Amino acid sequence: MTVTVHQESPSDEPSTDPVVPDDAARSVGLPPKPSLFSRLGINRFSGLYLLGAFFVFYGLTESNFLIWNGSIEFVLTEKVIVCMLALAFLVPLTTETFDLSIGAVMALSLVIVNKVALETDLPDGVGALIAMAACLAIGAINGFIIVKLRVNSFIATLGMSTVIAALIRKIHDGGNITAAFGSGYLNFGTNDVFSFKWPWSESQISLPFYFFYGLAVAVLVWYVLEHTPVGRHMFATGGNREAARLAGVKTDRLVWGSLMASASIAGFAGLIYSWKFATYTSSVGGPLLFVAVGAVFFGASQLKLRPNVWGTILAVYVLAFGIKGIGLRYPREIDWIQPLFEGLVLIIAVAVASRQGIIKVARRRNDAQPVVEDGTALQKVIDDIPEQAEKVD
């Protein structure tokens, strides 16, 4: 046996030759027949099933639900901002770092871009750049506090969000700002793409630019997390920080960087808000944080069974279409049903995710427990993996 192992395959596609030796192939074996439950992927794809159920149920019972202008376009574009905040929360979470300042950062970005437009002669685009720079700086400060001063991320970002709230009040003394932007700036965000009509439909089908900006951010985050070494290192950092560091991963740098990324994405969410609503209100930001956090945890129980981009996005829209349907059904009750629904989903999602060991909301003693000699504790996790574990050792 030579110990050096370099697997360089010259061609782009790795060869499918029997690199898998017989023994190993046998040990992988044929998975035992999966149960109906896992075959249908009811847990991993529960979000998709739920979304389908909403569409069927409300589609049949509410005449406005399946209409593009009635609800679909509304929900798709409305929730881009929440999606951005959720991604902002997701990025540091992969390194087991909580960023609760993202709601405040989004508000900061929004108030800066509005204030610049209202009170200076600078072009709106420059205001947007200033806002983004400010957010990036907040992310860097978060990183400094958490990495260098070793403050728990939960506490650090909670404190930071209050500091930002103070900053916002210093910049702007309350009240709404409206109609401050030029049309060029707004068009940059809101121009429609592929505007067309179905022959049998009266409604105009189109989506604004900012929807695609958001999509681009999601694709970028997905790409980095799932298809680059950096992403792999981030998950390793979140999985066991010291082990990752000893394997040569620059964990401090990654945590710091992920906080800067999260602040940038949250800042961008503020810009999307400015394109979409062209106003500033002091109540923006904070309330969206909890929906975003809920979506990330819900999303972590989906698809890959760890925090992931498309699970998160799916979760946002499952919630949104669910609420939309309820809103159509009980228009007068939606005011209190919506927060109830979102709050309950957050709790249930975290309960499910922590039960499966996907998310360590608080590191428990049990997490450090060694080998599962009889395979009970981890059975849940293993159950969800296609190659069913035949018990070893």
Next chain:
Amino acid sequence: METLLDVRNLSKTFPGQVALDDFDIVIGAGRTHAVVGQNGSGKSTFIKILAGYHQPDDGSWAELVGQPLRLGDGRAAYDAGVRFVHQDLGLVDGFSAVENISMGVGYTTGRFGRIDWSADTARAADGLAVLGFTDIDVTVPVGMLAPSQKTAVAIARALHGWEQDAHLLVLDEPTASLPGVDVERLFAAIRILKARGVAILYVSHHLDEVFAIADDVTVMRDGRRVTTMPTTDLDHDRLIELMIGHRLVRTTRRSAAIAGHEAALKVVGLVGGTIKGIDLEVRPGEIVGVAGIVGSGRESLAPLITGQRPSDSGEVVVLGTPIPNYSPAAAIRAGMAFVPADRLTNGVIPLASVGHNLTVADVKRHWRRGRLRHREEDAECMDLIERLNVKTAGTAIPIAALSGGNQQKVLFGRSLRLDPGVLVLDEPTSGIDVHAKEQILQFIDEIAQDHTAVLVVSTDTDELVQVAHRILILVDGLIVAELSGADMTPENVERTQLQTSKNLESQTNETEPNEVAAR
């Protein structure tokens, strides 16, 4: 021999796996009875059924001192006088011995439910004194106590009230985290208990301990009892044969240092932690062992060399590149690989897959033209898994589902694929079974044959003698002796460690330590 515990027809089936298969065991009153077996042999399952953590399959039968005992009922076992100290002692580090003991057995309360601290303190001190531990300050947090003292606290808690009713004390891997000297103290406590008529059920990976303390030994394999016999009728190799079911093939060392070559690893004047100034060199192809008792600095050495912990001064040079202090990443870049001690804290990423655990130290290899080649990565992992003989149902399984030995092999694989010029191993075989241990020792030899310089730090003297070309003895943070060739026997290593530490104590400052260390 009077029978204390008699268990028959005990089976336990987990989904897809039979953990215990018609197991039976008889434990004599007042005897120290060891249960040994490889990981997965079913000994833990047996203990857990006894403790009521698992339910046995139907059909089992058990008797304790002639009374029927319902297996799988923790309360019944406790009431019948069976007490447990598990590997993870179950102590709260921030609490004192008094609090920890009271937490387990109930606080003594005075009027209005006020805790009677003086009564509790006396109770804790008495319980520990019985075990021969009169030196414990029962009011300081147990986190500050020595490992053996913590174990004693756990035993004292388990045995609370034993004079009335405890018949059997189960010690599950009690020495897993105990250094040598502390093991002796634990054994002394066990002998005291034995003299008082308490039977001990002793589960351990360390066969030396089995021979040192046990009267009888039961060997388990694949969920069955292979045999039970008096320890005096066995020797070390025979016991291993019984455990693994075939003759043990000992690795013969084939690697050799490459003469005339520049040292691949050079450590100059390293100071930090309990290390007070170390110089050492390892040449390509050479395996250098480091031995030392607790407090000798042994635990600090590998972490300082590899950048796991910051050093105060000194230089580490890997293949000609000086490594900046406290930077594992820089050490790896320079060509060093490292398998740290304490696998669970410092090694594995528990919920990440076996594959991701293997490749984490160098993912870039599979990143080309902006994409991670997942299939190619997976193929490499399958290849490594096969080479290292890792028992796993594929690369996508979370590593936490593997046994300790297999996890350790994965960590080896993580280092091997870096093709390191220098490999530093800290307690490479701790907590794994004999079979996996032999395999790992063989990897070490093979790596050295590939011209890697290997430094092995270990508490396991036999293992060092088996695998190393020379062994450095660490005393008081300094290298005081080097053994090689025919001098390199387990007895010599042990003796040198102890003798030199006594010498150092008796000689004051007459000799400069560095002179002793000069090689």
